[in-house]
Amino acid sequence: MEEVLNELQEWLRIASVSADPRAVDDVRRAAEFTAGMFERAGLEGVRLIEGDGHPLVYGEWMHAPGKPTLLCYGHYDVQPAEPLELWRTPPFEPTVIGENLYARGAADDKGLAIILIWAVRRYLAEGRPLPVNVRFLFEGEEESGGDHVSQFLRAAGGEFACDAALICDTEMFAPELPTICVGLRGIVYAELHIETGETDLHSGVYGGGVPNALEVAARVVASLKGATGKVLIAGFEDGLIPPTEEERESWAALPFDEHEYQRGEAKVFTLHGEPEYSLFERLWARPTMEIHGIAGGFTGEGAKTVIPCEAVVKMSCRLGPGMDPNRVGSLLSQAVAEVTPAGVKSSLRILHGAPASVVDPKNPFVREAASAMTEVFGSKTVYTRSGGSIPIVGLIEEVLRVPSVMMGFGLPDDNLHAPNEKVYLPNVYRGIEAVARYFERLGGL
Amino acid sequence: MEEVLNELQEWLRIASVSADPRAVDDVRRAAEFTAGMFERAGLEGVRLIEGDGHPLVYGEWMHAPGKPTLLCYGHYDVQPAEPLELWRTPPFEPTVIGENLYARGAADDKGLAIILIWAVRRYLAEGRPLPVNVRFLFEGEEESGGDHVSQFLRAAGGEFACDAALICDTEMFAPELPTICVGLRGIVYAELHIETGETDLHSGVYGGGVPNALEVAARVVASLKGATGKVLIAGFEDGLIPPTEEERESWAALPFDEHEYQRGEAKVFTLHGEPEYSLFERLWARPTMEIHGIAGGFTGEGAKTVIPCEAVVKMSCRLGPGMDPNRVGSLLSQAVAEVTPAGVKSSLRILHGAPASVVDPKNPFVREAASAMTEVFGSKTVYTRSGGSIPIVGLIEEVLRVPSVMMGFGLPDDNLHAPNEKVYLPNVYRGIEAVARYFERLGGL
Numbered sequence: 001m002e003e004v005l006n007e008l009q010e011w012l013r014i015a016s017v018s019a020d021p022r023a024v025d026d027v028r029r030a031a032e033f034t035a036g037m038f039e040r041a042g043l044e045g046v047r048l049i050e051g052d053g054h055p056l057v058y059g060e061w062m063h064a065p066g067k068p069t070l071l072c073y074g075h076y077d078v079q080p081a082e083p084l085e086l087w088r089t090p091p092f093e094p095t096v097i098g099e100n101l102y103a104r105g106a107a108d109d110k111g112l113a114i115i116l117i118w119a120v121r122r123y124l125a126e127g128r129p130l131p132v133n134v135r136f137l138f139e140g141e142e143e144s145g146g147d148h149v150s151q152f153l154r155a156a157g158g159e160f161a162c163d164a165a166l167i168c169d170t171e172m173f174a175p176e177l178p179t180i181c182v183g184l185r186g187i188v189y190a191e192l193h194i195e196t197g198e199t200d201l202h203s204g205v206y207g208g209g210v211p212n213a214l215e216v217a218a219r220v221v222a223s224l225k226g227a228t229g230k231v232l233i234a235g236f237e238d239g240l241i242p243p244t245e246e247e248r249e250s251w252a253a254l255p256f257d258e259h260e261y262q263r264g265e266a267k268v269f270t271l272h273g274e275p276e277y278s279l280f281e282r283l284w285a286r287p288t289m290e291i292h293g294i295a296g297g298f299t300g301e302g303a304k305t306v307i308p309c310e311a312v313v314k315m316s317c318r319l320g321p322g323m324d325p326n327r328v329g330s331l332l333s334q335a336v337a338e339v340t341p342a343g344v345k346s347s348l349r350i351l352h353g354a355p356a357s358v359v360d361p362k363n364p365f366v367r368e369a370a371s372a373m374t375e376v377f378g379s380k381t382v383y384t385r386s387g388g389s390i391p392i393v394g395l396i397e398e399v400l401r402v403p404s405v406m407m408g409f410g411l412p413d414d415n416l417h418a419p420n421e422k423v424y425l426p427n428v429y430r431g432i433e434a435v436a437r438y439f440e441r442l443g444g445l
Numbered sequence: 446m447e448e449v450l451n452e453l454q455e456w457l458r459i460a461s462v463s464a465d466p467r468a469v470d471d472v473r474r475a476a477e478f479t480a481g482m483f484e485r486a487g488l489e490g491v492r493l494i495e496g497d498g499h500p501l502v503y504g505e506w507m508h509a510p511g512k513p514t515l516l517c518y519g520h521y522d523v524q525p526a527e528p529l530e531l532w533r534t535p536p537f538e539p540t541v542i543g544e545n546l547y548a549r550g551a552a553d554d555k556g557l558a559i560i561l562i563w564a565v566r567r568y569l570a571e572g573r574p575l576p577v578n579v580r581f582l583f584e585g586e587e588e589s590g591g592d593h594v595s596q597f598l599r600a601a602g603g604e605f606a607c608d609a610a611l612i613c614d615t616e617m618f619a620p621e622l623p624t625i626c627v628g629l630r631g632i633v634y635a636e637l638h639i640e641t642g643e644t645d646l647h648s649g650v651y652g653g654g655v656p657n658a659l660e661v662a663a664r665v666v667a668s669l670k671g672a673t674g675k676v677l678i679a680g681f682e683d684g685l686i687p688p689t690e691e692e693r694e695s696w697a698a699l700p701f702d703e704h705e706y707q708r709g710e711a712k713v714f715t716l717h718g719e720p721e722y723s724l725f726e727r728l729w730a731r732p733t734m735e736i737h738g739i740a741g742g743f744t745g746e747g748a749k750t751v752i753p754c755e756a757v758v759k760m761s762c763r764l765g766p767g768m769d770p771n772r773v774g775s776l777l778s779q780a781v782a783e784v785t786p787a788g789v790k791s792s793l794r795i796l797h798g799a800p801a802s803v804v805d806p807k808n809p810f811v812r813e814a815a816s817a818m819t820e821v822f823g824s825k826t827v828y829t830r831s832g833g834s835i836p837i838v839g840l841i842e843e844v845l846r847v848p849s850v851m852m853g854f855g856l857p858d859d860n861l862h863a864p865n866e867k868v869y870l871p872n873v874y875r876g877i878e879a880v881a882r883y884f885e886r887l888g889g890l
Contacts (some may be wrong), residue, residue: 039611270641303796306738
């Protein structure tokens with residue numbers, strides 16, 4: 001345990017902020033340190049894979065013929081630490097307080113990714129063979145949206161035969177409640193452009209005579225989604241696979257205080273959404289549409305009286321399982337065109353799209369992971385979903401055609417992407433134990 | 446004529462950009478030059494009036510007992526000249542090309558305000574008495590929204606007895622068509638604040654469970670105004686005094702090409718507005734609501750997936766005659782409160798308000814101005830309105846309780862506030878003639 005903590009602290013001291021161009025040397029140092037961890041764990045063929053952006057780190061152990069192969073994914077880069085003044089301990093001087101270790105990257109993802117490494121190390125470093133084959137692939141651009149891992153997997157995916165991916169980058173639904181995430185929503189991100197003319201006009205001189213691009217934008221937006229939260233585009237939900245009754249029941253049984261969620265976590269004055277669905281179904285399984293920003297006209301200090309001739313709406317839809325992002329993009333474009341008034345130009349640009357991913361909890365790779373976690377944590381593993389998307393999961397599903405097993409060892413109060421990020425150390429140690437037991441179970445199948 | 450042109454060119458060479466703090470010396474030089482012009486014209490008691498911001502310039506001639514007193518208003522400051530690269534001649538080197546004089550301030554307002562000065566100079570400098578009394582008050586903050594003239598008039602207005610104000614800062618409806626502006630719309634400018642919670646949230650994690658402040662803003666905005674342009678707030682138009690049948694007919698008789706207006710002037714793909722009203726009634730006499738900007742969330746490059754917890758809508762209503770800005774502000778606040786969903790906070794902050802101003806064309810001060818212009822320009826003077834507001838007119842009406850006579854000598858293509866501003870010199874000379882004849886007519890009443 002002390003060795004794990006020491007190595008983790010050393011890793012966390014490297015400020016591998018992938019989004020910061022000035023940190024490029026630190027990011028590389030973190031990649032090299034990761035390679036060293038792989039080697040100390042007994043992995044073979046350890047190397048940095050260069051390409052556009054920060055390097056990937058690869059290592060493998062493939063000496064369990066006839067046994068399953070797991071692709072173990074993690075990332076060695078971290079979010080920026082700003083705002084620094086809100087940290088109670090320095091973000092890159094890992095500090096143990098009680099049973100928590102505070103540092104940027106403590107939970108996202110170094111403190112959880114290290115679980116995978118040490119689960120392997122416990123075998124190989126002691127001269128014992130692993131019960132399964134493993135390929136480790138860690139990236140350094142998860143927090144900066146880099147494209148390197150995607151380019152690499154698309155190009156080299158054929159050589160990456162595996163049976164499942166194992167990812168430790170998610171959290172437990174509640175402390176002491178072992179959790180596997182078995183579903184992610186898809187997304188279609190779009191920019192709506194509205195144009196009414198060539199130049200902004202004075203609202204005194206022209207008001208009453210010409211259209212207003214921001215008003216049109218507001219009207220279009222308000223027409224696409226009902227006041228209760230339902231997306232009103234015809235055909236939008238076609239293909240949607242609702243959760244099973246069993247899933248709904250399991251979600252309803254999760255320990256959850258809606259009031260605490262509203263006030264303490266989301267910090268909103270009211271919850272909101274389609275009244276005929278439960279909160280978890282709305283967050284995890286229902287498609288949505290959200291407005292992220294509306295540009296155009298004047299938003300500075302004071303009172304400028306301009307009729308904007310252009311408006312840009314940043315918006316996205318989250319997709320439930322079974323919904324095709326391309327189809328949703330087309331429907332959205334069509335709906336926008338239909339509600340745009342005559343004589344006004346509108347266009348929709350799709351920035352990116354990804355389908356939802358769901359893994360069947362009855363899939364043996366998931367089932368065995370759940371059993372391993374239950375053994376170690378002493379309570380029944382729950383299956384949750386996430387309303388967001390984890391790009392690597394979609395990529396693995398699309399390119400490698402295998403399921404991703406997301407074993408959650410983080411906690412809801414780990415302050416990911418925020419000041420005072422921490423990891424609960426007992427979960428790191430129990431995580432190593434759980435992943436090792438998972439290897440055993442898979443090897444024994 | 447040569448003397449007028451020389452003095453105007455010298456005035457225009459002073460870059461009196463009131464909004465530019467670095468130009469403060471030039472603005473003062475322009476004030477002093479204005480005072481010199483007043484003195485050369487034979488005005489008495491000429492002085493700079495100091496206060497917050499740039500000085501006012503005052504001068505008077507009050508030796509026509511029993512005759513009306515006119516407050517002659519103009520402004521010696523100009524708009525910034527940027528973007529400089531679009532000027533074909535240097536903005537502060539006045540250049541005559543054909544019958545036009547090009548310079549920043551050529552039409553707004555130096556080239557038109559000089560008409561008032563020379564109309565007086567033609568009498569007093571030649572030793573002839575003026576047929577009326579005049580008080581000249583020129584300001585240096587018209588283009589920068591300064592408060593000096595307002596503070597001064599509110600404080601000293603009682604000493605400023607006059608029968609009408611005369612303003613040369615507007616334009617002819619069309620070349621060779623003498624024009625008096627007899628109406629301005631009022632305004633209520635407001636900021637709508639929508640708040641749904643304490644922090645922006647991730648649209649993957651929370652989408653479907655919480656309200657979106659920008660979506661609420663769009664919905665509120667879309668509910669306040671119908672798709673055809675009518676404001677839907679109950680009681681909004683109470684008190685509105687529509688134009689008379691005679692005014693409507695005179696507007697319909699104006700020489701006007703709607704297609705050219707749409708394509709050439711407004712440069713919009715379509716005109717828009719309440720179909721039951723003519724374009725001029727919509728622009729000049731109908732109340733409106735316009736959205737100027739919607740802040741909140743993310744409008745930068747790329748795809749940030751944020752559910753904004755705050756939105757601010759900059760908006761304003763133009764008011765027709767008879768509508769009370771305070772009442773409209775209250776109705777707007779009330780309407781916003783009514784359409785804000787439960788559990789969402791909204792508030793409306795009124796930034797400023799001003800009522801509409803209309804002058805009866807039958808008022809003798811207006812009628813005689815029209816006759817004087819008709820004599821000089823050789824065609825019948827038309828009465829128009831403006832959809833905007835000229836703050837000094839409202840101020841004069843409120844504080845001095847006299848009508849403003851707006852004799853328009855500018856042209857629609859003078860490029861006010863834009864590169865290559867110019868004045869059509871024959872209008873300056875004919876303007877001096879017309880104002881002199883106006884003095885005669887008022888003196889003979």
